[in-house]
Amino acid sequence: MSNFLSYTQENHVVTLTMLDAERRNPLTGNSVVDEFLSAITRIQNDTSVRAVIITGADPAFSTGGDIKTMQKQADPEVNVATIREDYRTGIQRLPLALFNLDVPVIAAVNGPAIGAGLDLACMCDIRIASEKAKFAESFVKLGIIPGDGGAWLLPRVIGLARASEMTFTAEIIDAQRALEYGLVSRVVAHDQLMSAARELAERIAVHPPYAMRMTKKLIREGIHGRLDSVLELSAVFQAVAHKTDEHREAVSAFLEKRPPNFNK
Known part of the structure; x- marks a missing residue:
C-alpha cells in the first residue's frame, strides 16, 4: 500500500488504518479510493481473511471531503459534467466496493466521523465507537449533498426519520447519542477501542x-x-x-x- 492506508494482517483479521492524521484522514483529494479498492480486492481474493477492521489514525476517523478540492470544483472553469464524472470514477467506487466485499467489516470509529467519514462508517457492517467519537452528516452546511451514497446508507442504518434529522440539521452527535440511534453497537473507552474491535473480529473469524x-x-x-x-x-x-x-x-x-x- 502507499502512504494513506496501511494494511496489516494478524491471523485471519486485516486492519486498514487511514494514516493522514494531520489532515484528519480526508477521503478526497488524495489516493484514498484507489488504495481502499486495492485493499478490498486483495481481501476478497484472500481466503485467509475472515474479518476486517477499518479505523483512522488519531485524532479523527475521517472528517470527509477535502475542502481545498471542493474549492477547486467550485471554480467557474470546471464544468458540471467533469465534476459528475469525478464522483462516479472517484469516491462513488468506494461504497460499491465495500458493499460487494463478502468479508465482514467493522468500523472502529476513534474520533470525528464527519460527512463522507460518517458515510464510510455506514458502508461497514458493524460500528464500534470510542467515547471520543462524533458523527455528522454535514454536507448541507457546505451547500452540497451526500455525493458518496450517504442518502442511501444512513437511513438503512438508523431509519429514515433520524437520518433525515441528521442530514437536514447537519448537527454533530456524540458517541452516546449514536448508540441510542443504533448508529454504533457499542461505545468503549478510547484506549480500549482497537482491542474491542479486535475481539469482535476474532469472534467472527472463528466461524467457517x-x-x-x-x-x-x-x-x-x-x-x-x-x-x-x-x-x-x-x-x-x-x-x-x-x-x-x-x-x-x-x-x-x-x-x-x-x-x-x-x-x-
Missing part, C-alpha cells in the same frame, strides 16, 4: 469462512431484494454450503464434542 462470506452476501441482498428472490438465493447458497469441507468439519466437531478446525 465460506459460510460467513455467503451469509454476508445474503444480508446485503436482503436490503433491497424481494423475499422470494432472497429465499431462492438462500436455497442455492445452502445447497453449496452443505457440500463444503467446512460444513462437514463443523458437523463432525459438534458430534465429537471438540473445537472445529477450519484451517485445513
Whole structure:
C-alpha cells in the first residue's frame, strides 16, 4: 500500500488504518479510493481473511471531503459534467466496493466521523465507537449533498426519520447519542477501542469462512431484494454450503464434542 492506508494482517483479521492524521484522514483529494479498492480486492481474493477492521489514525476517523478540492470544483472553469464524472470514477467506487466485499467489516470509529467519514462508517457492517467519537452528516452546511451514497446508507442504518434529522440539521452527535440511534453497537473507552474491535473480529473469524462470506452476501441482498428472490438465493447458497469441507468439519466437531478446525 502507499502512504494513506496501511494494511496489516494478524491471523485471519486485516486492519486498514487511514494514516493522514494531520489532515484528519480526508477521503478526497488524495489516493484514498484507489488504495481502499486495492485493499478490498486483495481481501476478497484472500481466503485467509475472515474479518476486517477499518479505523483512522488519531485524532479523527475521517472528517470527509477535502475542502481545498471542493474549492477547486467550485471554480467557474470546471464544468458540471467533469465534476459528475469525478464522483462516479472517484469516491462513488468506494461504497460499491465495500458493499460487494463478502468479508465482514467493522468500523472502529476513534474520533470525528464527519460527512463522507460518517458515510464510510455506514458502508461497514458493524460500528464500534470510542467515547471520543462524533458523527455528522454535514454536507448541507457546505451547500452540497451526500455525493458518496450517504442518502442511501444512513437511513438503512438508523431509519429514515433520524437520518433525515441528521442530514437536514447537519448537527454533530456524540458517541452516546449514536448508540441510542443504533448508529454504533457499542461505545468503549478510547484506549480500549482497537482491542474491542479486535475481539469482535476474532469472534467472527472463528466461524467457517465460506459460510460467513455467503451469509454476508445474503444480508446485503436482503436490503433491497424481494423475499422470494432472497429465499431462492438462500436455497442455492445452502445447497453449496452443505457440500463444503467446512460444513462437514463443523458437523463432525459438534458430534465429537471438540473445537472445529477450519484451517485445513
